[in-house]
Amino acid sequence: MDKSTTTVVVKETLDPTSEQVVILQRYADASRCSFNFALGIKHYRQKFWARGRDLLVDQGQTPAEAAKNAPKFDGPTQFAMQKIFLTHRDKPLPGPLLPGQVPRRLYPWWKEVNAVVCHQAFRDADAAFNNWKSTGRRNGAPVGYPRFKRRGRCRDSFRMFAVRLVEQDLRHVRIGGGGGQPAFTVRLHRPARRLARLLARGGVSKSVTIAREGHRWVVAFNVRMPTGPAPRPSRRQRAAGTVGVDLGVKVFVATSDPVIVNGHKVQLFENPRHLENTRRQLHKRQRRMARRHVRGVKSHEQSKGWKEARDQVARLHALVAARRATSQHLVTKRLVTQYAQVALENLRVKNMTASARGTAEMPGRNVRAKAGLNRAILDVGFGEIRRQIEYKALLYGVTVSAVAPAYTSQTCNRCGHVDAKSRRTRDLFTCTRCGHATHADIGAAINIKTRSQPSADTRKGPNTASGNVSPADHPG
Numbered sequence: 325m326d327k328s329t330t331t332v333v334v335k336e337t338l339d340p341t342s343e344q345v346v347i348l349q350r351y352a353d354a355s356r357c358s359f360n361f362a363l364g365i366k367h368y369r370q371k372f373w374a375r376g377r378d379l380l381v382d383q384g385q386t387p388a389e390a391a392k393n394a395p396k397f398d399g400p401t402q403f404a405m406q407k408i409f410l411t412h413r414d415k416p417l418p419g420p421l422l423p424g425q426v427p428r429r430l431y432p433w434w435k436e437v438n439a440v441v442c443h444q445a446f447r448d449a450d451a452a453f454n455n456w457k458s459t460g461r462r463n464g465a466p467v468g469y470p471r472f473k474r475r476g477r478c479r480d481s482f483r484m485f486a487v488r489l490v491e492q493d494l495r496h497v498r499i500g501g502g503g504g505q506p507a508f509t510v511r512l513h514r515p516a517r518r519l520a521r522l523l524a525r526g527g528v529s530k531s532v533t534i535a536r537e538g539h540r541w542v543v544a545f546n547v548r549m550p551t552g553p554a555p556r557p558s559r560r561q562r563a564a565g566t567v568g569v570d571l572g573v574k575v576f577v578a579t580s581d582p583v584i585v586n587g588h589k590v591q592l593f594e595n596p597r598h599l600e601n602t603r604r605q606l607h608k609r610q611r612r613m614a615r616r617h618v619r620g621v622k623s624h625e626q627s628k629g630w631k632e633a634r635d636q637v638a639r640l641h642a643l644v645a646a647r648r649a650t651s652q653h654l655v656t657k658r659l660v661t662q663y664a665q666v667a668l669e670n671l672r673v674k675n676m677t678a679s680a681r682g683t684a685e686m687p688g689r690n691v692r693a694k695a696g697l698n699r700a701i702l703d704v705g706f707g708e709i710r711r712q713i714e715y716k717a718l719l720y721g722v723t724v725s726a727v728a729p730a731y732t733s734q735t736c737n738r739c740g741h742v743d744a745k746s747r748r749t750r751d752l753f754t755c756t757r758c759g760h761a762t763h764a765d766i767g768a769a770i771n772i773k774t775r776s777q778p779s780a781d782t783r784k785g786p787n788t789a790s791g792n793v794s795p796a797d798h799p800g
Contacts, residue, residue, distance in 0.1 A: 338542060354433045366400075376394040484500065485500075522549060537642045567583070570766075574751075577709070578766055677701050737774065751763055752764060
């Protein structure tokens with residue numbers, strides 16, 4: 325991507341008719357099948373290479389030498405995959421026909437679908453396979469081997485380019501057709517005024533992703549915007565300085581300095597517990613879904629009652645996700661608009677939420693309690709809060725720093741004494757040395773803020789620190 329541009333994602337909710345829902349689902353199914361088609365070919369090539377490597381190992385080579393000397397069979401890329409698919413898509417279903425049976429195609433899902441949907445799915449398969457192959461050479465957590473998308477289990481979505489906003493009323497989007505399906509116009513749940521403003525300011529809509537979230541279909545526009553001068557924090561932000569943020573379960577956000585919310589100064593944001601508040605309804609519908617499930621029958625062949633129960637469960641999950649996102653956006657937006665620097669803990673959420681079950685030989689302890697803690701941490705969304713703060717900080721000229729999380733809740737923010745006994749209760753922190761008492765989460769947020777700032781000696785400079793003398797102070 326050009327450095328003079330940036331990408332802004334605008335997400336809107338669709339309001340399709342029942343006939344249009346069928347078309348959108350057909351597009352999503354074609355994207356899923358195209359991904360599996362490409363991944364199947366890559367999987368076959370990978371297994372063929374693995375067999376050659378194993379033969380070399382059996383002949384006496386080391387695994388590293390065998391992996392290097394094995395014949396290379398790289399999977400075809402997106403454009404090569406398109407050519408392969410064009411030669412195979414019209415082939416009939418193999419096998420003899422029964423009396424009166426109509427011949428069927430081997431790959432019927434590409435009919436009445438825009439071809440770009442299939443091409444973008446081939447591209448996704450390339451990205452998934454390349455991420456797995458480069459997992460040892462790239463930053464971040466290891467990436468597992470790509471998996472096939474199962475019908476009824478994966479996210480229904482597709483990506484294409486022929487989607488544009490109807491600018492007459494800003495309440496409709498036009499989705500391109502193809503393969504016998506004409507283009508059609510879908511109504512939006514609300515006017516797309518933000519998207520229209522970005523397009524009026526010189527933005528260009530690139531790829532568009534349409535996906536199903538619960539019972540709703542949403543459209544996400546990737547708008548390429550020209551970048552202006554780098555934003556700078558306002559005078560109010562610079563005067564406020566740095567704020568430390570401590571993330572938790574009971575109090576999901578605690579700040580070292582007050583955050584103004586509706587005219588009130590707030591330092592402790594209680595956890596709304598969106599998932600916990602919905603678990604009773606969720607369990608009721610999940611039990612109903614389990615009772616109506618027939619073992620051994622595929623999801624798309626289940627009864628109508630099971631599908632209704634499944635849709636109710638998906639609708640509840642989507643509702644919880646929307647409520648969680650609202651709480652996260654409200655807090656993160658206020659943090660980046662009221663302070664010039666936001667200090668966070670460098671938390672490894674994946675390690676924090678690891679299962680405590682253990683193995684059959686060495687079973688874990690307090691498995692039920694640890695599972696509840698993991699569920700609460702994931703419900704808050706530590707990683708999502710940090711992601712939102714980081715991308716919003718770029719829009720407001722805010723600096724984001726991550727500090728080591730060790731002992732932030734056991735350290736006195738006044739004298740610096742570290743003692744686990746200082747935290748008397750979940751909320752109360754009383755230093756065993758100086759007797760300073762404060763809320764435990766606020767004290768941890770203050771420690772995070774302190775760690776993110778340069779030390780006093782560094783701020784003063786090397787020649788004015790204690791024990792240092794400048795050359796001008798020497799007599800000769």
